[in-house]
Amino acid sequence: MPRNSFEKIEIVSVFPQAKQVEDLIIEQAEKLGYSEEDIFALRLSLEEALTNAIRHGNGQDPQKKVKIRYRAQPEEVEIYIADEGKGFDPSLVPDPTREDKLECPSGRGIMLMRAYMDLLEYNVRGNEVHLVKQRLS
Amino acid sequence: MSNLEISYSECQRNLVVKLAGAADMSQANLLRNQLETLVMGGKRNLILDLEDLEFICSLGLGAMIHLHTLCRKLGGNLGILNPQPQVRKVFKTTCLDQLFLIGNNQEELERKKQDRQGESL
Numbered sequence: 001m002p003r004n005s006f007e008k009i010e011i012v013s014v015f016p017q018a019k020q021v022e023d024l025i026i027e028q029a030e031k032l033g034y035s036e037e038d039i040f041a042l043r044l045s046l047e048e049a050l051t052n053a054i055r056h057g058n059g060q061d062p063q064k065k066v067k068i069r070y071r072a073q074p075e076e077v078e079i080y081i082a083d084e085g086k087g088f089d090p091s092l093v094p095d096p097t098r099e100d101k102l103e104c105p106s107g108r109g110i111m112l113m114r115a116y117m118d119l120l121e122y123n124v125r126g127n128e129v130h131l132v133k134q135r136l137s
Numbered sequence: 138m139s140n141l142e143i144s145y146s147e148c149q150r151n152l153v154v155k156l157a158g159a160a161d162m163s164q165a166n167l168l169r170n171q172l173e174t175l176v177m178g179g180k181r182n183l184i185l186d187l188e189d190l191e192f193i194c195s196l197g198l199g200a201m202i203h204l205h206t207l208c209r210k211l212g213g214n215l216g217i218l219n220p221q222p223q224v225r226k227v228f229k230t231t232c233l234d235q236l237f238l239i240g241n242n243q244e245e246l247e248r249k250k251q252d253r254q255g256e257s258l
Contacts, residue, residue, distance in 0.1 A: 044194060047195075096232075105200075108231050
């Protein structure tokens, strides 16, 4: 079956615009019949990736853009989210489930995406995340 | 998905805070700020009733951790009541089920609270 091309969206670094993108992708996954569990996983990972791009990547600077490419297909949803930040090394982020980190109020986004997605990877610079969610059943 | 709705009731010496909707990127600050004001005003024993909370992200978790720490610092505590399965799974995935007291009803929560107090003696 031929693959759809990616849809492209560019937003400024504010949460209401990020929510609109999130709702749009979720709506398409719902139309494709993804399960409630898959939809929750997608919503959670989109929240984390967009929050990271806006807060940490772009420093909530409304002049800076977040670029999203996504493709929602019957068998999987694939998303790229890029910010204008200098990037980071995800391997240096401490494990938030360590006992000494449990009371830290931040730092759980990457581990949540890793737990809920089938693929999570960053580009070399560390300013673009690639997410894939395969249909559960 | 609906915005976060917050409502309150008193039960014995606890303030029961019922959350409905989504504790997401756009609502986490509301949760943190509203409840922080109440804790600082003397309501240091909180029970968050999550029966109608459909969604939580790391910012929502961060708000709850902040409130937990604040309550403890002031000699109180924060308990979590009846989270939905998907929300409970987020607590488990992040190991926050080891930090928070989580119960299916207030009696279970009270029992766990007493157990934890006993452990720390």
